[in-house]
Amino acid sequence: MENKDQDPESKPGKTISRRSFIRGAGLSTASSVLMTSNAFALEYKEPLVTGKEFGPDAITIKMKVNGITKSLSVEPRTTLASALRDHLELTGTKVVCDRGSCSACTVYLDGKPVNSCMMSAFDVGDKEITTIEGIAKNGELHPVQEAFIEHDASQCGYCTPGMVMSCVHLVDNNPNPNLEDVKNATRGNLCRCGTYPKVFKATLAAAKKTI
Amino acid sequence: MNKFSWYEAKSVEDALEQVNSTLSDELYEPTQKASVFKSGGIDVFDWVKEGLLKPQKIINIRNIPGLDQISYDRKEGLHIGSNVTLAEIASNPEIKSQYLALHQAVNHAATPQLRNVSTLGGNIAQRNRCWYFRSADHDCFRKGGDRCFARHSETGENENHAILDNGTCVSVHASSIATALMAFNASVVIANAEGKQKTVQMDDFFVSAGEDIAMENILQAKEIITEIILPPPSKNTKSAYIKQVARESYDWSLADVAVVMEVSGNTCKSASIVLGAAAPVPYRSVEAQQAIESKTINSDNATAAAKAAMTKARPLSKNDYKVPLFVSTIKQTILEIA
Numbered sequence A: 001m002e003n004k005d006q007d008p009e010s011k012p013g014k015t016i017s018r019r020s021f022i023r024g025a026g027l028s029t030a031s032s033v034l035m036t037s038n039a040f041a042l043e044y045k046e047p048l049v050t051g052k053e054f055g056p057d058a059i060t061i062k063m064k065v066n067g068i069t070k071s072l073s074v075e076p077r078t079t080l081a082s083a084l085r086d087h088l089e090l091t092g093t094k095v096v097c098d099r100g101s102c103s104a105c106t107v108y109l110d111g112k113p114v115n116s117c118m119m120s121a122f123d124v125g126d127k128e129i130t131t132i133e134g135i136a137k138n139g140e141l142h143p144v145q146e147a148f149i150e151h152d153a154s155q156c157g158y159c160t161p162g163m164v165m166s167c168v169h170l171v172d173n174n175p176n177p178n179l180e181d182v183k184n185a186t187r188g189n190l191c192r193c194g195t196y197p198k199v200f201k202a203t204l205a206a207a208k209k210t211i
Numbered sequence B: 001m002n003k004f005s006w007y008e009a010k011s012v013e014d015a016l017e018q019v020n021s022t023l024s025d026e027l028y029e030p031t032q033k034a035s036v037f038k039s040g041g042i043d044v045f046d047w048v049k050e051g052l053l054k055p056q057k058i059i060n061i062r063n064i065p066g067l068d069q070i071s072y073d074r075k076e077g078l079h080i081g082s083n084v085t086l087a088e089i090a091s092n093p094e095i096k097s098q099y100l101a102l103h104q105a106v107n108h109a110a111t112p113q114l115r116n117v118s119t120l121g122g123n124i125a126q127r128n129r130c131w132y133f134r135s136a137d138h139d140c141f142r143k144g145g146d147r148c149f150a151r152h153s154e155t156g157e158n159e160n161h162a163i164l165d166n167g168t169c170v171s172v173h174a175s176s177i178a179t180a181l182m183a184f185n186a187s188v189v190i191a192n193a194e195g196k197q198k199t200v201q202m203d204d205f206f207v208s209a210g211e212d213i214a215m216e217n218i219l220q221a222k223e224i225i226t227e228i229i230l231p232p233p234s235k236n237t238k239s240a241y242i243k244q245v246a247r248e249s250y251d252w253s254l255a256d257v258a259v260v261m262e263v264s265g266n267t268c269k270s271a272s273i274v275l276g277a278a279a280p281v282p283y284r285s286v287e288a289q290q291a292i293e294s295k296t297i298n299s300d301n302a303t304a305a306a307k308a309a310m311t312k313a314r315p316l317s318k319n320d321y322k323v324p325l326f327v328s329t330i331k332q333t334i335l336e337i338a
Ligand SMILES: Cc1cc2nc3c(=O)[nH]c(=O)nc-3n(C[C@H](O)[C@H](O)[C@H](O)COP(=O)(O)OP(=O)(O)OC[C@H]3O[C@@H](n4cnc5c(N)ncnc54)[C@H](O)[C@@H]3O)c2cc1C
Pocket: A099, A100, A101, B022, B023, B024, B036, B037, B038, B039, B040, B041, B042, B043, B044, B045, B061, B082, B083, B108, B109, B110, B111, B114, B115, B117, B118, B119, B120, B121, B122, B123, B124, B125, B126, B127, B174, B175, B176, B177, B178, B219, B223, B224, B225, B226, B251, B252, B253
């Protein structure tokens, strides 16, 4: 069952791909629809305009965030996290791993939790974004937020906005969650401080209060 | 991230006209002019952020109408559009009742947030997670380089790597969902730029490292996955899936197993047994299948089948734990069916 150190006998082959064919065939159509777009020159309308190329330079798009439609100038490579934090100054959303592996950057896209670090601002289209800033309503904290304070469910706080987004989504959609439900809802949210037990307690307590 | 433009594809034909490369081609031999597909974008953005994929244009196929449907029919089986999200599969009641192992595999893949965005087409076409392959500082075989860093017995960090079919590249396939799809004998429908369509068995969709080091699947630049089809189960079909991970929160698979069986009482009539995180592509264990077929499903026979699956295992310097892990996981998965 021993595996030898050295590399296999010869350099492995590349047989299936036919680059040369691809190279010759693909490029002509691409350039025919290319549109030069200066910053602010073009409005990316909703719903998504299909069959068109945008960027690479910044264009002005509209995005509905926490119930308010905003205009912002972004490039296709601008992540949703960056659009929120750097362009709209909604810095409650945190970026920690920037790779979809920690969920600190969780926001809702049409009500569903997603990683804002792993999508382009262009992915939003006419969907609605909710950030941590949009969770409290009319100056009133959400029961989950209150329970996080009451149960001391935050230490350094880096994971907290994302953790709250996951727990609020659970409580708002499942009136009677059990511990396993809370664990499943927060499976993607990594907390380096190890606040999980208190997060679980706080969320279960908040769920009881909302029924 | 390098600058790229964004093309919002309106149809399959439109997307195929725009595209000129694949992630595999670009990672092996980068060009400055790549136009590549993006669906959920989770894997594409990962490579762009690492600076290993520098597309000129990203073609967003996510909003193409018609690719986001799930349909189930007792005669036709299950059709899942390539843009269906993992979350949509996880919450589909017919998939849960008719294709339990797929339901379980999807539920244990990635995180709730990622499942809301990741698509089934993107999931089976994503590239492997070997840290050397994903690192710009390591020019490995799969990036056109001259070595496999993970294989080295002292310096190779190979604890998550392959124990089977690892003679060339020792990575394991990233899709734990493909383990279940292959066990159900799923097939992939691929359309090309000439307007033709082909249906490929999952076993033939994946490409072993020995066959072509640049690729993990057969997709060419001017091809697009439109749907994945699972044959209809009979009333005697049973399935189970188990994934082993290192921590209680979400994690990549260390060993995952899908078993689909035709049973008669407590006897296995035929078995489809696939291992994930064992080899560079999802690994069908013919040995385990043969060992359990026509046998009573009990602890002794399940153990024998599990051991048979490991006869060809050749662990690396830091992953021999995977052999007993697979033995116990295969056994447990078979017994879940009984
Ligand atoms: C932290 C983390 C943990 C994860 N854990 C797991 C796990 O446990 N199990 C698991 O299975 N997965 C896991 N994943 C993978 C993830 O869930 C996604 O499925 C995957 O990253 C790609 O899906 P996508 O739709 O975003 O694909 P994209 O990034 O859009 O595309 C991936 C590739 O497929 C190509 N492509 C996409 N759609 C098509 C199509 N229709 N036709 C042809 N080519 C196409 C793209 O060009 C690209 O090359 C994890 C990912 C992360 C980041």
